[in-house]
Amino acid sequence: MRAEGSERATSTAEAFFAAVWDAGAGAVTHSVRLTGHRIDLTFSPDLEPRLMPALAHLKTESQGETALQVRAWDSHSGGTPLPATPWNRADYPDGGEIRGPDTASISIAYRFDPGALSLFDRETGRAVFWIDSADRVPGWMAAAPFRTILPWFVAATGGQFVHGAGVGLDGRGVLVAGAGGSGKSTTALLCADAGLQFVGDDYVVVGADGDLHAAYGSAKLDDASLALLPHLKPWVVNDDPEISKHVVMLSRARPESVVPRLRLEAILLPRLGRSDRSRFHPASASEALLALAPTTVFQLPGAGGPALRFMAELARRVPAYHLDLGPPDGVAAAVADLLRKGGTP
Amino acid sequence: MDQDRALKVNAPAVIGEVIDDDVVLINFDTGTYYLLGGSGAEIWPLLERGATPAAIEARLRQAYGLGDGDIRSDLDRWLGELLAENLVAGVDAVPAGEPEPAALEAAGDYAPPTVSRFDDMQEMLLLDPIHDVADAGWPHRPADPR
Numbered sequence: 001m002r003a004e005g006s007e008r009a010t011s012t013a014e015a016f017f018a019a020v021w022d023a024g025a026g027a028v029t030h031s032v033r034l035t036g037h038r039i040d041l042t043f044s045p046d047l048e049p050r051l052m053p054a055l056a057h058l059k060t061e062s063q064g065e066t067a068l069q070v071r072a073w074d075s076h077s078g079g080t081p082l083p084a085t086p087w088n089r090a091d092y093p094d095g096g097e098i099r100g101p102d103t104a105s106i107s108i109a110y111r112f113d114p115g116a117l118s119l120f121d122r123e124t125g126r127a128v129f130w131i132d133s134a135d136r137v138p139g140w141m142a143a144a145p146f147r148t149i150l151p152w153f154v155a156a157t158g159g160q161f162v163h164g165a166g167v168g169l170d171g172r173g174v175l176v177a178g179a180g181g182s183g184k185s186t187t188a189l190l191c192a193d194a195g196l197q198f199v200g201d202d203y204v205v206v207g208a209d210g211d212l213h214a215a216y217g218s219a220k221l222d223d224a225s226l227a228l229l230p231h232l233k234p235w236v237v238n239d240d241p242e243i244s245k246h247v248v249m250l251s252r253a254r255p256e257s258v259v260p261r262l263r264l265e266a267i268l269l270p271r272l273g274r275s276d277r278s279r280f281h282p283a284s285a286s287e288a289l290l291a292l293a294p295t296t297v298f299q300l301p302g303a304g305g306p307a308l309r310f311m312a313e314l315a316r317r318v319p320a321y322h323l324d325l326g327p328p329d330g331v332a333a334a335v336a337d338l339l340r341k342g343g344t345p
Numbered sequence: 346m347d348q349d350r351a352l353k354v355n356a357p358a359v360i361g362e363v364i365d366d367d368v369v370l371i372n373f374d375t376g377t378y379y380l381l382g383g384s385g386a387e388i389w390p391l392l393e394r395g396a397t398p399a400a401i402e403a404r405l406r407q408a409y410g411l412g413d414g415d416i417r418s419d420l421d422r423w424l425g426e427l428l429a430e431n432l433v434a435g436v437d438a439v440p441a442g443e444p445e446p447a448a449l450e451a452a453g454d455y456a457p458p459t460v461s462r463f464d465d466m467q468e469m470l471l472l473d474p475i476h477d478v479a480d481a482g483w484p485h486r487p488a489d490p491r
Binding site for chain 2: 179284285286289290293294295297298304305308309312315316
């Protein structure tokens, strides 16, 4: 029975992928570099201005082998409807996201709200993103485009998307981890604003090489954090009520700070409001894993056991520190000092 | 607690990783995650394979050189919590052919196994449910999908 089911899933997935790929020939192409891999992105006319800004800092002119081809299209400006889907909305009354059935080669995910389909064929290095129209792309998706496809691709290359921020000095970096409200974004943005290097705020990639890699040029700030950094206000690109945060395109606000890669020296777990000055205290590997893994695996597709093992390996290998955040004006100096000392306080 | 009925990790909904002297567990069905402490990291590999409470108790006594001291009440309480949280489930038999876990090499003195439970991610998952589709495919193909 199982073998029969697997065969059916494979043939359904392959046929569906082929139909969606053929329907989505785009108009505008950009090449970007992620964890050193070249990705060619082809967009329908309306999707390019909605999805490309958060990836613009990764653009590359260099030639070389394409590791991933992505076709991003919307029915409205692309002029073709989505081919027949193998699911029925009535089968999933509570909405959310359908993942799978993944086959050996093809991964599929569909989000009912806003109605976005992601497909990835790891064998051919092809992926498709589809949505009905560009104006259905919510703010969180514009801030982190292809947040389903790119983690699949990165996992296929031996790396891992993680929910965290990355900042650094002279090519050495820290991964700032923690759930919403921990001070993660505030720490990262204070550092980037003070001239430290920046690879990302909400999501960063740990490559197969163990380094931190940039994915998105965006950052998300709540009201209190934006009040600390008022000169970033002109760079707020949208106020998305769904995420109740301000999205700042940091790659435009601080282009000189944004770097593609940092050598990972330490994991920082910030805590708000505990200290008269910013201080580091050693954290255990299990504390680092608790801060990194649940928030990552619940948000990103296909992040099950292998992702947990990847992050556990990371937490074992890289020293972790609690960062008791002191007054905002001393945070960047404390992080810079840690990095100057090779990642130890 | 039935001492002779094997318990096994509720995979694939539950994934776990032993790190340092702890275990980090994630339950994808509920959006809850856990930290197992004390001797939990020693016991977890036994539960991944499937083991009876009686066998776990015997392995702990051997590993820590415990005599007749009462550890069964610790174990029953702890395994009861794991069962109540659906982290493990009773199985009729431990599958044949799986390798026997290496003998426990306990570090330090025996400490009762503990469970810490975190539900701060739950809301996110319940608001935004994930439907993992089994390899048999989607449940229905609509007659007219558009």
